[in-house]
Amino acid sequence: MKMVCAICHSHCESDIEQTFRIVIRDDYEALANIPCTARNRFNQMSGLNFKADGRRYVVDVYRGHKTTLIGGDDWAKFKHDFDVGQGNVVVFDMTGRTAKAYVAGVEAEEQGGAAEEVVAVDEEEEVVNDDHGLEDALAFVNTRGFVFEDGEYAMMELILTIQHLYIGPPFVHRLTPTIIAGKLMKIPKKVAQPLNLDTEGVLGLCMGVGDVMQVAYHTDRDGRIVFNQAWGVFVAQNHLQVNDAVVFNFREINEEHINLVCVVNALRPAEP
Structure with a gap:
């Protein structure tokens, strides 16, 4: 601590x-x-x-x-x-x-120790990828080929100072046209497994510390969680764009019909 x-x-x-x-x-x-x-x-x-x-x-x-x-x-x-x-x-x-x-908009009073594992995933497989050139790497899952741009790793490191509140590893991903225009968002199996979710159901979805909305999901045969079309509404409401680097985390929540929320943070400067 x-x-x-x-x-x-x-x-x-x-x-x-x-x-x-x-x-x-x-x-x-x-x-x-x-x-x-x-x-x-x-x-x-x-x-x-x-x-x-x-x-x-x-x-x-x-x-x-x-x-x-x-x-x-x-x-x-x-x-x-x-x-x-x-x-x-x-x-x-x-x-x-x-x-x-x-x-x-985050203030953390304590922080858990950083882990060493960095995992990269692509459309078909999950592999260990520790060739990020980052010392004392935090534990996170990212898509194959993901590269941090100027200032993004510092922002992610800040967000993960409260990682002890979350379940499982964070997922870091750069948003694609399929995710934005196609309104299709999938969470990798490596991230989904520790959540112990039913094969289908409803999750909470929020941007940082913002309001929570509901999103239905189902589980693909490959183990990935797939959000329904409510993801497209979330994208529009929060002005997410292609090439935005985003961190997905999951934590417990006590709200009617929802006991788990996906917390989304964009790794970009705050708007004035």
């Missing part, structure tokens, strides 16, 4: 200099803590230049004896532009020439 650091108020043991998270504790706080493990990167910096959804910001850097803080007019503008407040997490990706920031 990984607890919040008492110094930087973050899960700093999970962060690195290149990708780190800042937890927003108060709607009105003017300064934010840089995680301990990323402080060295700011030794010679008086400002941090970054982009968020194409917008450029330059925030001030204040280095103290034990903590490093960011703030200033552009930090306040960034928070206003993206409606950042208590409970949000800002992910900074410093791997490119210009840093990038993403906003998520």
Whole structure:
């Protein structure tokens, strides 16, 4: 179990200099803590230049004896532009020439240990594929040939900090024309097996922490779960698009006629 650091108020043991998270504790706080493990990167910096959804910001850097803080007019503008407040997490990706920031509406107080297995699946088979070039890879299932684009792995890593709430491995997939225009969504057998579902029935379906809608499903002969046409309604309501990278998780829920919900998170920057 990984607890919040008492110094930087973050899960700093999970962060690195290149990708780190800042937890927003108060709607009105003017300064934010840089995680301990990323402080060295700011030794010679008086400002941090970054982009968020194409917008450029330059925030001030204040280095103290034990903590490093960011703030200033552009930090306040960034928070206003993206409606950042208590409970949000800002992910900074410093791997490119210009840093990038993403906003998520998730705050996790503890995190289970990361597993090492990474599984890739395609239309016909499931195979172990640990050639992702990712150190300390999280446990997830993805379609064969899936490649993370800029900032997507950092977003997925953030989402999976609450993986202990979910049943079975997450499924990471890039949406195809068949899934969007054809309104056909299938969950791999590797993900479906731990759910112990009936061969057909009704599940909940929600986008992040949004409202839950019902979707009927059936199980193919190959063991994959197939959502019915309600999936197309969900796609339209949540503006999902071809080539969006998406994480599917399952958790228990106590609602009338539904005891399991599929939680969908798109790995893309928050809209301002």
